[in-house]
Amino acid sequence: MFDQEPRLPPRTGDPADERPRTLEEAKAWMLDRAAKKIHPMNNLSVEDTASVVDGLRGLDPVNWASAWIEAGEAAFAQAEAQTDPASRRNGFLRAHGFFFMGRFPCPNHPDKLISAQRERDAYLAAAAMFDPPAMRVVVPFDGRDGEGRETIFLYRRPAGVEKPPVIMMWGGVDAWKEQMTIASDLALAQGVATIAIDGPGTGESPVKGVPDAERQFLPAMDWAAAQPDLDGARIGLLGRSFGGYWATKLAHVVPDRIAGAVNWGGGAHFMFQREWIERSRHPDSYLMELVETRMRMLGVDTEEGYVEAFARLSLVDQGLLDQPCAPMLLVNGRGDSQCPVADIDLLTGHGTPKAVRMFPGGHMGITPHTLPLIVDWLCAKVKHRGGA
Numbered sequence: 001m002f003d004q005e006p007r008l009p010p011r012t013g014d015p016a017d018e019r020p021r022t023l024e025e026a027k028a029w030m031l032d033r034a035a036k037k038i039h040p041m042n043n044l045s046v047e048d049t050a051s052v053v054d055g056l057r058g059l060d061p062v063n064w065a066s067a068w069i070e071a072g073e074a075a076f077a078q079a080e081a082q083t084d085p086a087s088r089r090n091g092f093l094r095a096h097g098f099f100f101m102g103r104f105p106c107p108n109h110p111d112k113l114i115s116a117q118r119e120r121d122a123y124l125a126a127a128a129m130f131d132p133p134a135m136r137v138v139v140p141f142d143g144r145d146g147e148g149r150e151t152i153f154l155y156r157r158p159a160g161v162e163k164p165p166v167i168m169m170w171g172g173v174d175a176w177k178e179q180m181t182i183a184s185d186l187a188l189a190q191g192v193a194t195i196a197i198d199g200p201g202t203g204e205s206p207v208k209g210v211p212d213a214e215r216q217f218l219p220a221m222d223w224a225a226a227q228p229d230l231d232g233a234r235i236g237l238l239g240r241s242f243g244g245y246w247a248t249k250l251a252h253v254v255p256d257r258i259a260g261a262v263n264w265g266g267g268a269h270f271m272f273q274r275e276w277i278e279r280s281r282h283p284d285s286y287l288m289e290l291v292e293t294r295m296r297m298l299g300v301d302t303e304e305g306y307v308e309a310f311a312r313l314s315l316v317d318q319g320l321l322d323q324p325c326a327p328m329l330l331v332n333g334r335g336d337s338q339c340p341v342a343d344i345d346l347l348t349g350h351g352t353p354k355a356v357r358m359f360p361g362g363h364m365g366i367t368p369h370t371l372p373l374i375v376d377w378l379c380a381k382v383k384h385r386g387g388a
Contacts, residue, residue: 027053043097061109068102092126105174106293123178139219141206148206151219153197161191165231165382166224168195172241173293176203186375199243201297208299211312236378237261251326258326260381265364268343272310283337285363321350328354333365
């Protein structure tokens with residue numbers, strides 16, 4: 001019975017003591033995050049979160065996906081019935097929030113895959129009514145055997161700007177291009193166009209998280225540079241959470257194409273070592289299945305494959321950190337238990353000087369000021385105004 005789970009000792013915050021959450025702990029965690037509007041619950045109100053969480057019967061994929069999908073389909077139908085454009089848009093975004101949770105943290109089950117597709121459906125329905133709207137762009141990708149042949153991204157252009165600069169943004173292992181709306185809105189308000197794209201091994205990405213997966217971003221960069229109505233020769237990059245790793249790598253691999261890159265909570269070397277893998281299995285900042293989600297991103301299905309694939313991502317072992325790199329801003333929370341803050345110290349000790357901003361708290365240092373500071377820095381860089 002669901003009310004007879006074994007009682008486990010309180011979570012201490014010490015990584016050595018961490019363990020998977022019980023159902024009741026997960027429910028409390030989600031409601032707390034919804035109240036604070038913190039990822040991954042920032043897409044839903046407290047009331048909508050509670051409407052699903054209260055009746056949730058398990059964290060297994062079948063129970064999990066069915067509960068959120070049912071709520072998502074109801075919200076989608078309600079949105080379709082609206083005649084007011086703003087109400088339709090907000091209704092589809094609400095449905096997107098339910099479907100996002102239905103595939104969270106990754107679609108590693110057929111039911112979660114269904115929710116992931118419905119998440120995209122709902123988001124695109126809403127995005128068509130954004131101001132300015134988001135357009136889905138598909139460009140060819142020269143994938144290897146077993147890889148995709150398309151790079152897909154969401155493009156938004158600020159109104160009234162003749163030739164805006166560009167910021168390209170992506171998330172980590174669970175936040176995909178459909179979760180980049182707030183960052184995009186902030187950049188658009190400053191007259192900067194945005195490209196939201198999935199990171200390697202996530203969403204509609206054509207590649208898994210292999211060591212050279214940064215090549216998946218290059219077709220989108222080529223597209224931006226080729227548009228006569230964009231200032232896309234040197235763009236800004238925002239990689240959040242694990243995605244900060246790919247922003248760091250691109251800053252070292254193609255520095256001449258990047259006006260500025262932000263690593264917001266990502267790793268570089270220490271994150272990929274066996275010791276940290278063991279310490280970060282069940283961080284308090286993550287709801288569930290972090291290891292499984294990382295494994296899906298990497299394209300591996302065994303624990304040892306996970307360790308070996310992570311090790312190959314080290315930018316130290318790839319010999320990149322002492323090479324010149326584009327201007328970088330490194331941002332995180334001082335108490336991050338998902339990505340070691342030692343990687344920031346490592347990056348600042350190598351190669352081109354970098355700017356750093358540390359915030360209180362855990363993973364990504366999320367405060368009301370964090371994302372605005374990041375977007376301000378990037379906008380200054382792409383507008384060729386420098387910046388601290």
